[in-house]
Amino acid sequence: MATIKDVAAHADVSVATVSHVINNTRYVTPELRQRVLAAMRELDYEPNLVARGLRSNRTNLIALVIPDITNPYFPELARGVQDVANQNDYVMILGNTDRDITQERRILHILSRQRVEGIILNPGGVTAEELLPIQAGGVHIVIFGHQIDHPAFDSVMIDDRQAARDIVTHLISRGHRRIAHLGSSRPNSGRLRYEGYVQALREHGLPVDPALVTEGPWTQRGGYNAMKTLLQRHPLPTAVFAANDLMAIGAMQSVQEAGLRIPDDVAVAGFDNIDQAACVSPSLTTVHQPKYDMGKKLAEILFCRLKKEEPREPQRIILPYTIEIRGST
Known part of the structure; x- marks a missing residue:
């Protein structure tokens, strides 16, 4: 050589x-x-790029750390990050935590030791106090989602609480009064979506019935099992708001297996607008998140930091969402 x-x-x-x-x-x-x-x-x-990196303190590597690589929400967001990385001649490394705090900490530790220049993170359990030393060591961190709200970190998100309120209000406008919720208090966005659900019910004088609230993993199987539990309630809910589309699609499967019609017997609404939401039958009413644009914005903010461009103060950016009304409601 x-x-x-x-x-x-x-x-x-x-x-x-x-x-x-x-x-x-x-x-x-x-x-x-x-x-x-x-x-x-x-x-x-x-x-020798490694040696050059050691001398210049640049490696041209950034990382995207997500909680669930199997969730169809994330590829579109990752594409947005990668497109901006490509434009800046950087390589994006992908880390998957499986919503496991031990795995998340291990990945962050390895990335910081491998001298990535920046990390875009959807936190599953790490705290701001754990991330501050990493950033102080020269690895810029940008947060997506509501899990960490700290003035030291840039963040990009949508208003999960308001979006959930709006889609539940849509269900109420369709005449539904017994509206169930499938979700989880983890991640933090799950708590905010539950709060939006409660807010919409209370604004319309409807009770929050604990029997109509079930928790489960944010997966299709999680939604399927949670809906099976709800179908044992009497009287049945006439509508369901699921915290994400995978849960909603699983709930639809459970409803249809029980011989019930969507939306005539039970209406179903989700959150995220993954590609499958438009392909199921009936197509799924859901909150559309601008996933690709979110990925681009996260990466643009990170590269502003890497290039030491303005603004110097950390940014908290809230992107717009829309309600996609389809056949399931």
């Missing part, structure tokens, strides 16, 4: 000149530059 000394000897220049050509650290005449580049090609020389 050729070394920088081999390139210098082949081009009949000094090692320092080769280094300046590779790193663009000093002016080199066009003639010498071409000789160096030709020597690199002829010897098939590849600069």
Whole structure:
């Protein structure tokens, strides 16, 4: 394998000149530059990027850390992050925590030791106090979601509480009075969506019945099982608001297996607007999150930090959402 000394000897220049050509650290005449580049090609020389990174404190690596790689919500967001990374000649590393706090801490520890320059994180359990030393060590962190609200960190989100209130209000406008909720207090967005559900009911003088609130994993199986529990209640709910689309799709399967019609017997609404929401039958009414735009905004903020561009104060950006009304309600 050729070394920088081999390139210098082949081009009949000094090692320092080769280094300046590779790193663009000093002016080199066009003639010498071409000789160096030709020597690199002829010897098939590849600069040691790791060593360059150690010297310049740059690795051109960022990381996206998500809680559930199987959730169709995240690929579109990840594409937005990666597109911005590509534009800046960076590589994106993907970490999946499975909503396991031990796994999340392990991934963050490894990423900080591997000298990634920035992390975009959807926290599942780590606290701001755990993240502050990582950022103080030079790894910029941008949060997506509501899990951590701390003035030291940039964050991007939608208003989960208001969006949940709006979609439950839609169900109420359809004449529903016994509206169930499938969700979980973890993650924090689950708590906010539950609060929006409660707010909509109370604004319309409807009781919050604990028997109509069930918790489960934010998965299709979780929604299926939670809905099975609800179908044992009497009288049955006439509508269901699920904390995400996977739970809603699982709930629809359970309703249909019970011989009930959607939306005639039970209306179902979800949250996220993953691609499958428009493909199930009937198509799913849901909250549309701008997933790709969120990924782009998260990455743009991170690269502003990496380039030390304005604004210097951390930003808290709330993106717009829409309610997609479809056949399930």
